[in-house]
Amino acid sequence: MVSTYAWLWTLLAFVLTWMVFYLIKKKKAETDEAEERRDGVADVIIVGAGVAGSALAYALAKDGRRVHVIERDLKEPQRFMGELMQAGGRLKLAQLGLEDCLKEIDAQQSNSLALYKDGKHGTLYYPKCSKYRQFLRLFPYEPNSRFLRNGRLVQGLRKKAASLTNVQLEEGTVKSLIEVKGVVKGVTYKNSAGEEITAFAPLTVVCDGCYSNLRRSAIDNKDEVLSHFVGYVVKNSRLEDPHSMHLTFSKPFPCAIYQITSDEVRVAAELPADSIPSMANGEMVNFLRKTLAPQIPEAGKLRETFLKGLDDGLLEVKIHPNKSMSAKPCDRRGVIVLGDAFNMRHPIIASGMMVALSDVLIIRNLLRSLPNIGNTKKVSELIKSFYIIRKPMAATVNTLAGIFSQVLIATTDEAKEGMRQGCFNYLCTGGFRTSGMMAILGGMNPRPLTLVLHLVAITLTSMGYVLSPFPSPRRFWHSLRTLAWALKMLGAHMVDEGFKEMLIPTNAAAYRRNYMATASD
Template structure:
């Protein structure tokens, strides 16, 4: 009996001691958090510093400012950007703009409506329309535009908010103390070195970002180059389509960016870029690519631009960089500084806006950003929530860019031919792929399904009319090629995130349920 009482009192004493210790610890942590928040609020000039005022930076600044945050935006150059990437806002991107209250930024910039993708290969062509999907709560149409004009509209909208300070300056480095980013050091327009503090710093200064190396270990890969120019004072016969030509060795695209300006862009291999100086580029465009473009209005527009815009032909690298989580406190990386994919499907702005919307919704409940630990915990969930959109777009861009490469390899050419046939076959095949391309159905599993169908179509094509040993071998190579394409992104994006439908269902429910301002 005595032993029983002894053990009972010992157990009770242990429980009471543990409870007292736990309460003291919680009180201490709470006190520390309050002290940190008080210190940061006292010293910080803003709640958040955003480095870069491109599409992602300007949109995030406006979204956070509407939530009552004080936002300091530092942009290297506030003049209108002159670039020829980011010239298509997919239907899904328009929905994201609407969710952020920024849909009016597509107005007054002479943006052109796009309803379809026109594809051309070996004398054949077809027009693929964005489907009227009842599950997509917005108009099934995108906008073709000048990227710089959109960026300026977004900057103007952000700067118009009383909580936003938009400043021209070059950020030189992040300020870091004990593993926590406290702000930035930048040079303002007057050449003065300024130190700015904030509880949270967001790096979204584009594909040439130097700051991301201080926050995350991401490595970019140059895939190829795009050569582009504008044909002025012209109008395509089908102005509401993006025209994609399955040219050799790499594709080219023709599309409106204003009511009377047409963008012509051609992809060239990274290791064999024709020289502009000695006329090789002009000869390449005229003699190699132009004959592959359908005769008539498209070819005339293509050649007219070459003749008139010799001094305006620009070359830019196409890059790829998988998204890696940033584990450092006090800083977040967004946009092209965080994640890049081949631009052939023109969906980068859509992914960036989706990321902005998710991040804004995650941060909204926090009374402040001073508790770096809480912010980091929320950002970790951001990397999972973004997957349905980002993983679908990244995978499609990678696979599409590889399939469009023309080679003498029978297996690869079989995949390229089957891709054209599948896209132009109509029915659920065409509508399904166009819904994915337009960001109207961000479901990685749906994309995997269509890629499997394209692979089986290619294998069947190579085996017909009867399966010889040689044809059987090439069909197996097509299967191996498809596995390689998918395998890379299953690893980069995560097997669970790519293949479990519940993630995509949650994304659609929370971020695509309505076009009203969140």
């Protein structure tokens, strides 16, 4: 009996001791969180005030967070990437409460994609939600896009974020991340006066664009330059069809012409990564005038507008690298990487801003569940789910951009040229094929598996074109090579994005249910 009582008292003492230590540890953790929030100037530091950074700053500040945004240059950006806001991107802006930033910047409505190849023409329209209600699963927004001046949109987003009292928008150059015991605690930066300052916050978000100097400090990822775009603005011009993106299957690379404001037209021509004509000695103008201009169709004032920009002296000519970089999770605590610093794809389908805004919306919704983001462990656990939730939209856009950009390159290879022609034929056929691809392009139906099925159908169409008018042994061989090339391209993206994420529709259904359901939050 004495032995039994001794064991019971020992067990009781052990339980009580464990409870005391547990409560002390829990209290210490809560105290640390409270101290970090009380002592820190901000809850979140955001490096970069582009589309992603400004939108995130506004979204988090609306939820009561104190946000410190550090941007290298607060003047209006002069860049020609990011000049099309897809329908899905407009939905994300509305869900973040930022759609009014598209107003008063002279943005132009876009309803379609016009394709031109070898004298043939096809127009692809965004599907009407009422007509394809079941197909689009009640996409709740007007199915059209907006052409715009990227710098004007960025300035509007910055103004919207800075209008909130708990947002500090500051011009400065971030030099490095501050790391303590494996946890990022803030940044070191130089302000506009040249003073070096350290800023602390429980969470740092790096979204300083495609030329990010902090990316390597947070994730092990490298970008690849695929090609370049040379672009210029044609002043005092308006296309006969200003509501279409005009894409010419020119040789060797495509050329896009579109209306960015009521009286300005953008010309953007793709160039090889390893052979860019010189601007200084006039090679660029000669290439555009003598090689590319004859391939631009005369319909709709396209060639006339193209040449007008050359005659006016290329006042705003810019050359921009087309980069690609797969998204790799950031496993370091206290920091998140977003936007072009995190994930890039070929800009031919103009969906980068849509992916960035989708990522911002997901991050905002995940962080809403935490009353205090000072607990970096809990934040890190939430961010792990971010990399899964974002996949339907990101994987669909990344795969479409990667494959489409390769297919559009003209070549003497019969198999690849067959795919190029087959893609044009498939897109211009109309019906379910055209509407389905346009729904994917516009971010209205972000389902990787649906994209895979369309890509398979395009491949079969291309093989049929190669085999026509009758399947000779030579044509049969080239059709097999077309199939092999298509499988190689698709396989590479499946490996990069993940077979499960691409082929199992569970995540896509959850994404559409949670992030495509309403036009406002």
